[in-house]
Amino acid sequence: EIVLTQSPGTLSLSPGERATLSCRASQGVTSSYLAWYQQKPGQAPRLLIYGASYRATGIPDRFSGSGSGTDFTLTISRLEPEDFAVYYCQLYGSSLYTFGQGTKLEIK
């Protein structure tokens, strides 16, 4: 089973700054199977990125995804107040979904 490790666990930044979140897989994966989600307190997760780099419908272009093989990145170019949340990466493989443990993006 592939394990996804997200880093950092917590990221403290200010509005307007650039955020870079990492997701590392324990073995090489197919990019089309990698997704990113945003979750705010008391809300369901929201799909941001699928196929490692495709933005989901309605997601602002300040969100971007990149990477291949074992290393994937979610970048938020200029943080807005509403972007402070928990972010999860997710992989589909061997007929199951696996989530990373999450990165909490907090206001500095």
Place this chain on the structure above:
Amino acid sequence: QVQLQESGPGLVKPSGTLSLTCAVSGGSTSSSNWWSWVRQPPGKGLEWIGEIYHSGSTNYNPSLKSRVTISVDKSKNQFSLKLNDVTAADTAVYYCARDLGSSWLYGLGVWGQGTTVTVSS
């Protein structure tokens, strides 16, 4: 647009069976999508439970497979989760979700609002 709504008992006794239903509106369980259940224990991360296709084909998380059954009722446009022999560790918010409907791109694009299930006597 597709909307999902979970329902079921909020309290289940230890060793009992957790049963939840996800009603689908604005779409059909007969569509070319996989329908999933995901849970989140209090203060923790997301755990995928399993998924079902309209044909009845299922995939389950190996860690829960022995206790889980996911079924679909196309006539009622809903799908269901049963988790047997529950313990306090099964206390969580349970979400139902729908995939992207692609054969080569994966992700859960539609989510229900979630329902809290507590396992306690």
